[in-house]
Amino acid sequence: MTATPESPTPKSAPQPAPAAETRPVRSAVVIGGNRIPFARAHGAYAGASNQDMLTAALDGLVARFGLQDERIGEVAAGAVLKHSRDFNLTREAVLGSALSPETPVYDLQQACATGLETVIGLANKIKLGQIDSAIAGGVDSTSDAPIAVSEGLRSVLLELGRARSPKQKLAALARLRPKDLAPEAPSTAEPRTGLSMGEHQALTTAAWKITREAQDELALASHANLAAAYGRGFFDDLITPYRGLVKDGNLRPDTSLEKLAKLQPVFGKTLGEEATMTAGNSTPLTDGASAVLLGSEDFARRNDLPMLARVVDAEAAAVDFVHGKEGLLMAPAYAVPRLLERNGLRLSDFDFVEIHEAFAGTVLCHLAAWESEEFCRNKLGLDSPLGSVDRARLNVTGSSLAAGHPFAATGGRIVATVAKLLHEQAAAEGRRGRGLVSVCAAGGQGVAAILEAC
Amino acid sequence: MNAHPEAGPASRREEVRLPELPSVSRLLVHAATTAARERLSGTSRPAALPAVRHTVDSVRVELERLTRFQHLVGGTVRDSLPSAFLHTVTFPVAMSVLTRADFPLPLPGLVQLANHVRQYRAVHFAEPLTLSAWVENLRGHYAGTRLDVRTEVLADGEAVWQGTSEYLAKGVFRPGLDTGARPAREDFTPPAPTARWRLGVDAGREYAMVSGDFNPIHLSTVSARLLGMKRSIAHGMYLASRVLAGIEAVAGDEHEWNIRFAAPVYLPAALALRIEDESRNEHWVASSFTAWGEHSRRLHFSGSVRTL
Numbered sequence: 001m002t003a004t005p006e007s008p009t010p011k012s013a014p015q016p017a018p019a020a021e022t023r024p025v026r027s028a029v030v031i032g033g034n035r036i037p038f039a040r041a042h043g044a045y046a047g048a049s050n051q052d053m054l055t056a057a058l059d060g061l062v063a064r065f066g067l068q069d070e071r072i073g074e075v076a077a078g079a080v081l082k083h084s085r086d087f088n089l090t091r092e093a094v095l096g097s098a099l100s101p102e103t104p105v106y107d108l109q110q111a112c113a114t115g116l117e118t119v120i121g122l123a124n125k126i127k128l129g130q131i132d133s134a135i136a137g138g139v140d141s142t143s144d145a146p147i148a149v150s151e152g153l154r155s156v157l158l159e160l161g162r163a164r165s166p167k168q169k170l171a172a173l174a175r176l177r178p179k180d181l182a183p184e185a186p187s188t189a190e191p192r193t194g195l196s197m198g199e200h201q202a203l204t205t206a207a208w209k210i211t212r213e214a215q216d217e218l219a220l221a222s223h224a225n226l227a228a229a230y231g232r233g234f235f236d237d238l239i240t241p242y243r244g245l246v247k248d249g250n251l252r253p254d255t256s257l258e259k260l261a262k263l264q265p266v267f268g269k270t271l272g273e274e275a276t277m278t279a280g281n282s283t284p285l286t287d288g289a290s291a292v293l294l295g296s297e298d299f300a301r302r303n304d305l306p307m308l309a310r311v312v313d314a315e316a317a318a319v320d321f322v323h324g325k326e327g328l329l330m331a332p333a334y335a336v337p338r339l340l341e342r343n344g345l346r347l348s349d350f351d352f353v354e355i356h357e358a359f360a361g362t363v364l365c366h367l368a369a370w371e372s373e374e375f376c377r378n379k380l381g382l383d384s385p386l387g388s389v390d391r392a393r394l395n396v397t398g399s400s401l402a403a404g405h406p407f408a409a410t411g412g413r414i415v416a417t418v419a420k421l422l423h424e425q426a427a428a429e430g431r432r433g434r435g436l437v438s439v440c441a442a443g444g445q446g447v448a449a450i451l452e453a454c
Numbered sequence: 455m456n457a458h459p460e461a462g463p464a465s466r467r468e469e470v471r472l473p474e475l476p477s478v479s480r481l482l483v484h485a486a487t488t489a490a491r492e493r494l495s496g497t498s499r500p501a502a503l504p505a506v507r508h509t510v511d512s513v514r515v516e517l518e519r520l521t522r523f524q525h526l527v528g529g530t531v532r533d534s535l536p537s538a539f540l541h542t543v544t545f546p547v548a549m550s551v552l553t554r555a556d557f558p559l560p561l562p563g564l565v566q567l568a569n570h571v572r573q574y575r576a577v578h579f580a581e582p583l584t585l586s587a588w589v590e591n592l593r594g595h596y597a598g599t600r601l602d603v604r605t606e607v608l609a610d611g612e613a614v615w616q617g618t619s620e621y622l623a624k625g626v627f628r629p630g631l632d633t634g635a636r637p638a639r640e641d642f643t644p645p646a647p648t649a650r651w652r653l654g655v656d657a658g659r660e661y662a663m664v665s666g667d668f669n670p671i672h673l674s675t676v677s678a679r680l681l682g683m684k685r686s687i688a689h690g691m692y693l694a695s696r697v698l699a700g701i702e703a704v705a706g707d708e709h710e711w712n713i714r715f716a717a718p719v720y721l722p723a724a725l726a727l728r729i730e731d732e733s734r735n736e737h738w739v740a741s742s743f744t745a746w747g748e749h750s751r752r753l754h755f756s757g758s759v760r761t762l
Contacts, residue, residue, distance in 0.1 A: 206646070
């Protein structure tokens with residue numbers, strides 16, 4: 001239906017809307033966020049499904065911003081551990097929520113970067129004027145993880161379905177072996193290497209010579225910062241209690257370096273070098289969900305909603321980890337420099353730096369890489385090191401080591417946190433600060449984003 | 455592409471055309487009964503390798519077996535044949551040479567020491583293949599007697615794949631063959647791993663199903679013990695196939711690879727591996743690999759894949 005120069009336009013017809021190519025790019029802002037407290041696996045949310053938890057996070061957001069029966073431009077969310085019946089997980093959650101059932105939805109999956117990627121994708125649609133409002137989110141449950149039948153049983157069942165004669169059916173069944181009846185739980189092992197994420201990180205941690213003490217200190221800071229943030233009520237408008245949980249179940253406000261030092265290493269025990277990664281400086285398996293409300297500035301003003309921060313730009317990266325060329329979780333170390341380069345920024349230009357704490361070692365390896373002249377020259381092609389991150393600006397309200405990490409829910413937790421931190425700072429100091437978000441993901445991927453106070 | 459330096463002076467060999475692919479299990483039974491009969495009657499085997507070349511024409515790959523092979527070794531189900539799969543395709547022809555009455559070494563107890571394979575182009579599963587096998591290079595080894603089993607795959611009259619498997623007949627010494635001194639065992643310090651394999655006790659049985667190599671030393675603890683092993687061991691070619699499946703994405707179809715086995719992998723097993731890529735001008739040229747016992751830290755095999 002686009003008008004071509006040849007097609008005559010009657011003079012009385014209304015002016016058509018500007019074509020998509022000529023529409024100016026506008027801002028996408030974070031209005032607010034909501035999550036349920038993250039629970040340790042097989043704890044408070046053991047009976048809740050991904051759909052239940054995502055619906056709870058959405059309903060909390062709806063209640064907070066008065067979105068009952070609102071038709072949102074688009075909702076995108078996802079889960080990393082997902083049952084095949086949940087192919088429309090987010091749509092089902094929206095249908096079960098207080099949002100208008102006429103809200104369109106899509107599911108997204110990018111391992112642990114799922115939540116951040118939903119924010120980026122939806123923010124881009126808002127910037128292009130395709131939608132005016134959006135909810136980004138994610139959820140994961142390790143307590144209610146899908147359990148699959150073994151490959152042997154699956155192949156027999158499929159063969160049985162294809163069989164036509166009783167003889168063919170018997171032949172299919174005859175292939176069944178007792179061990180085929182054992183179920184298969186999802187594993188965190190990388191399919192191409194057979195190494196778990198923790199073992200991969202242990203290799204990277206050892207390669208960068210990150211000490212046990214440095215990792216324990218980062219873990220301690222995460223718990224202390226998260227506890228302090230709860231203490232000052234920072235999460236009051238970011239969290240809705242669920243199933244009796246009001247705070248993240250993994251938070252240990254009273255932990256100490258001495259307690260952390262007592263824990264036995266759990267990853268990297270066969271490396272030959274000293275194993276440094278423990279349950280204390282590694283993120284536990286957790287259940288939880290998060291949601292972030294995004295909109296155009298016009299949408300926020302029209303609905304009298306706050307504008308916390310603009311989603312400025314984002315970059316994804318992937319590394320070749322399969323034969324050990326780079327560490328599995330090091331992709332953000334490449335995404336961030338590219339993102340900074342494009343935006344003409346340095347690490348010191350950020351007031352808040354959020355690096356997802358998959359493991360304390362992951363964060364410390366990133367920091368070490370950006371300070372390394374060799375890495376920055378040989379791997380990033382830079383003349384000088386990217387620089388240091390001021391620890392006073394790093395994960396200032398705690399991160400995944402203390403809060404937990406329900407894979408797809410982490411991006412939403414971090415974006416809502418940084419947006420609120422930037423807004424607080426802008427209100428207190430009257431300046432537009434910047435926040436950097438970095439999330440590593442399975443498969444050697446990583447996503448980074450820049451937010452700026454409104 | 456017609457004359458490969460390794461094709462050998464086939465003209466001096468007697469050409470034996472087999473009507474069809476022989477059954478490996480029948481050949482194995484035949485070899486076992488021959489060995490038993492020889493022990494009873496005291497007949498001895500000839501001193502030289504038979505100057506024959508066994509060939510089977512118009513062999514077609516069974517698609518379902520190919521799919522199962524590709525899945526079992528962790529490869530992608532593609533229409534082209536993995537070079538390690540082509541080894542299993544030629545295996546019955548090689549076995550038909552090794553089980554001949556005039557083959558000088560007893561088949562039970564032959565140990566695979568190394569493999570070298572060159573593949574010159576992609577081979578589609580539907581191509582009719584001509585498979586040949588012969589033996590050569592009988593020579594001494596500090597632990598017995600060695601030989602090379604050569605196999606070749608032709609498509610459209612052109613050699614597309616060539617393999618050399620080095621076997622050792624342990625404890626069999628032939629007069630006139632220089633055994634040489636046992637080399638000092640090289641120290642092995644495991645490097646940082648890039649992968650881990652957990653091999654179940656049934657890894658040997660599963661590979662036998664897709665490769666047709668039903669040697670009892672691979673099938674179960676009981677059958678392996680009957681042949682004097684403490685437990686069953688993984689097929690060398692399973693280990694090779696699996697490591698190659700992890701490299702096939704970068705290596706493409708025209709490449710050569712070699713593997714040398716240092717110690718048998720008793721099942722079940724936890725192996726650690728390091729696979730390292732080598733590139734020139736940002737293009738892959740080779741990958742080298744090493745595998746060792748995750749806990750024993752003992753070297754099991756090593757090798758490389760290289761572009762031709």
